[in-house]
Amino acid sequence: MDSINVKSLGKCGESCTTNSACFSFNFELGAKQKMSLCDLVFCSSDVNNSALAPNTTMTYYKHISEEATVATSPAIPLCNGCVHAPCQNGGTCTPTGPFDFTCQCMQGFSGATCEQRDGDCGGDPTYTGVRRIQTDEGRIFDAYCDQGWTYVFNRFDGSVDFYRNWVEFQQGFGNVSLEHFIGLDNLVSVLKQRSYKVRFDLTPWPSSNLNPPTGFAEYSTFNLADESDKYRINIGGYSGTAGDAMASQNGQRFTTYDQDNDPYGSNCAVTFKGAWWHAACHNSNLFATYEQGPTCHAFAACVCWKNYPGAGHGYSFNRAVMKLHRV
Structure with missing residues (x-):
């Protein structure tokens, strides 16, 4: 996985599309007028989940086909909010959107990710x-x-x-x-x-x-x-x-x-x-x-x-x- 700085989500997707070894990417939007972080991932989520972004500040996107450009075929999120297994202590994750989730905690635990005993x-x-x-x-x-x-x-x-x-x-x-x-x-x-x-x-x-x-x-x-x-x-x-x-x-x-x-x-x-x-x-x-x-x-x-x-x-x-x- 390579990390680069880019100006936009489109530039991150374009960098992956033009790199034959890139199958997917993680993207984190930077502050206003600042560069954004782009991780080029050399595998797909179906092969190696450990290559995905380990924190919730980054968003995972699937590979863009070589025939399409970023302008005509924007990157579509592949993974739901549970892809990084965010629920701790045996909690059950339920996706509520492309990047959102809720955790059903085991008895005796609470918090957004069941992190609290x-x-x-x-x-x-x-x-x-x-x-x-x-x-x-x-x-x-x-x-x-x-x-x-x-x-x-x-x-x-x-x-x-x-x-x-x-x-x-x-x-x-x-x-x-x-x-x-x-x-x-x-x-x-x-x-x-x-x-x-x-x-x-x-x-x-x-x-x-x-x-x-x-x-x-x-x-x-x-x-x-x-x-x-x-x-x-x-x-x-x-x-x-x-x-x-x-x-x-x-x-x-x-x-x-x-x-x-x-x-x-x-x-x-x-x-x-x-x-x-x-x-x-x-x-x-x-x-x-x-x-x-x-x-x-x-x-x-x-x-x-x-x-x-x-x-x-x-x-x-x-x-x-x-x-x-x-x-």
């Missing part, structure tokens, strides 16, 4: 909706994405029972488009990839007139141990408007009604009807009973965030969300 929702900060996640260690699951945030759990109507056993909390449950928990093992797998901040969004019931009407608690430090240490939580660096209800939970292991890992004399998850990183026992209990109003049926046994201004242990929130973001 979706280990969380941070790769596309404009996307909101469900996305298939594939972490670096190979765990594949669906997650709800919101402008770069990865949802860990979402509670807003009580349609999903969160009073679950140890294995269910490990695996996750619910519908990621609705109420759900992503699962402890999936969460740990995501957190192994990089550093994340975590945010809790709390929405009180409108009738209770709490101020602020919605609040948040964000933590710049967040990590979990794996199952061998019972998913012990490391959380700190609070900022926000909801108050810090996780300080007393920091350093605690995860407890469910069938596995008591808290330091209290009895099982906090049983006493207060919710799995959590209980100490003795909690200032937050977001996996507990969901009430259809602000008043909890029993002290500290509902969707609780004690430090929210005006709330306390007896208040049950309308909505609670936990989500991750890259830092």
